[in-house]
Amino acid sequence: MPAGTLYRGREGMWSWVAHRVTGVLIFFFLFVHVLDTALVRVSPQDYDKVVATYKTPLVALLEYGLVAAVLFHALNGLRVIAVDFWSKGPRFQKQMLWTVVGIWVVLMIGALYPVLGHAAREVFGS
Amino acid sequence: MATPTLDKTDAAGTPEPGFADSPYITATFRIRRFNPEISAEAVWEDFQLEIDPKERVLDALHKIKWDQDGTLTFRRSCAHGICGSDAMRINGKNRLACKTLIKDLNPAKPITVEPIKGLTVLKDLVVDMEPFFQAYRDVMPFLITKETNEPTRERLQTAEDRERFDDTTKCILCAACTSSCPVFWNDGQYFGPAAIVNAHRFIFDSRDDAGEQRLEILNDKDGVWRCRTTFNCTDACPRGIEVTKAIQEVKRALITRRF
Numbered sequence: 001m002p003a004g005t006l007y008r009g010r011e012g013m014w015s016w017v018a019h020r021v022t023g024v025l026i027f028f029f030l031f032v033h034v035l036d037t038a039l040v041r042v043s044p045q046d047y048d049k050v051v052a053t054y055k056t057p058l059v060a061l062l063e064y065g066l067v068a069a070v071l072f073h074a075l076n077g078l079r080v081i082a083v084d085f086w087s088k089g090p091r092f093q094k095q096m097l098w099t100v101v102g103i104w105v106v107l108m109i110g111a112l113y114p115v116l117g118h119a120a121r122e123v124f125g126s
Numbered sequence: 127m128a129t130p131t132l133d134k135t136d137a138a139g140t141p142e143p144g145f146a147d148s149p150y151i152t153a154t155f156r157i158r159r160f161n162p163e164i165s166a167e168a169v170w171e172d173f174q175l176e177i178d179p180k181e182r183v184l185d186a187l188h189k190i191k192w193d194q195d196g197t198l199t200f201r202r203s204c205a206h207g208i209c210g211s212d213a214m215r216i217n218g219k220n221r222l223a224c225k226t227l228i229k230d231l232n233p234a235k236p237i238t239v240e241p242i243k244g245l246t247v248l249k250d251l252v253v254d255m256e257p258f259f260q261a262y263r264d265v266m267p268f269l270i271t272k273e274t275n276e277p278t279r280e281r282l283q284t285a286e287d288r289e290r291f292d293d294t295t296k297c298i299l300c301a302a303c304t305s306s307c308p309v310f311w312n313d314g315q316y317f318g319p320a321a322i323v324n325a326h327r328f329i330f331d332s333r334d335d336a337g338e339q340r341l342e343i344l345n346d347k348d349g350v351w352r353c354r355t356t357f358n359c360t361d362a363c364p365r366g367i368e369v370t371k372a373i374q375e376v377k378r379a380l381i382t383r384r385f
Contacts (some may be wrong), residue, residue: 004158004168004240007306008218012357012370016308083355083374090371093357 011097019076022069029066060119067111068104075100150176153228154236155186157198160247168247172236179229182237183216187223191366200251207364210300215240220302220362242305244314258301261317265325266341270336287332294327294372296365303359303369311330315348318371319359322350326372329385337385341376 006014040047053059079096083089089096152174161169173190184205191198203209205224212223216239217231223239231237245253271281297320304310304318324345329337344350350373359369379385 004215004243005218007215007243007308007358008355009306009308009358010361012355012361016354016356037145058232080355083370087375087378089354090360090368092356093370094354111194118353 011094015076015079015097015100016080018072019080023064025069028075029069031062055118057119057123060116064111064115067115068108069110071107072100075104138353150182151179151233153177153179153233155183155187155190156236156238157187157190157250158238158240159198159239159250161197161279165273168227170238172267177228179227179233180357181228182224183221183226183237184212184223186228189240199249205220207300210298213242213300213302213305213364215242218305222300222302222364225364233337238239242301244305244311245301252267253305255301257314258304258318258320259299261304261321262299262324265321265328265340266336267324267328269328269331269334271333272335285334287318290332291327291330293367294323294330296367297323297327299324299332300364302362302364303367306358306362308356308358309352309354311349313352316342316352317346317349319373322353322373322376323367323369326376329376329379337379341383341385342379344376345380350380353377 036047036050039050052062076097079093079100082096083093155173156170157173157174158168159171173194175189175194177186177188177189184197184202187198187200187202191200200214200223202224203213204209205212207225208220210222214223215221216223216226217237220242226236239251241247241251241253245258247253248288299320301320303323304320307319308315310316310318322344325340328334329340353370353373355370355374357370359373360367360371363369
């Protein structure tokens, strides 16, 4: 049977979706991270080659995405803990979500230079 | 002809001021139709009708059924938001058709009406509610006391004790919450918000003695721990019950064993 329309959930549902998506992304990163770190025991030369590719602008952009995912997952995780353990948590879940989004935006702006500075110099020249 | 009478013929011909403009608008209702005797596939069908935007979606469904297509099938009993029969998905969200005014839905665009999610559709907007009621029965939604003899006077309770579970007494079992839950859509074995709300109503009742038993039932892998706090149930509840809050209170009661 063809699916109906998408359920029109609100902040709570979409933050849960974002939490799931960022969680899966972080899991994939950790998987790759364990593999590339393990490579140093197999062949240090190959390890150096792999890590050298991490300095390219494209990977820098992916790292910025990783920062975004980790920050959201961490901050929203605190919100979920508050919803679970603070008796007033469920009532303030929306306000807490917008606080999380606010802090996330500020931290993402703060992470711009440290994460993307090197790539920007490489692409646009210093 | 002694008594002077008011000549009404003129007044009947010209409408009173304010009534000149018709309150009626043309609204389109896009209804998800399903009839297993005709096709295994559900289809969208549009109905156009003249309707006062201050009327409810249920009135529109009645007009469609009575004037346009008698085969349109939906449940409704009291039509006043108490029986909980007409929960359906209107413009993508679970609501009671009898409590949703058309003017609150942007009638300029087609208004979509679908059956609630997660339960088997039997025909058009009618779903099989049996799994929903089974989960409700499983939490033993009735007073259980230790004493074997019936008391000779009322079971008294303080106003504060009554207040403790006041919110969860409002449930009308319409299934708007349970069928708004993403966990329930994926796994119908989950007890669902409505069953937990009704367990909450007795767990936190000072007159009831089976709180521990009910908590054990909800400690199951398909019990309260499946809740992912998406708050869809709280948004969907037509009675304004803080459903997610109630579920969280049951979770915390399971950890602290205080209730």
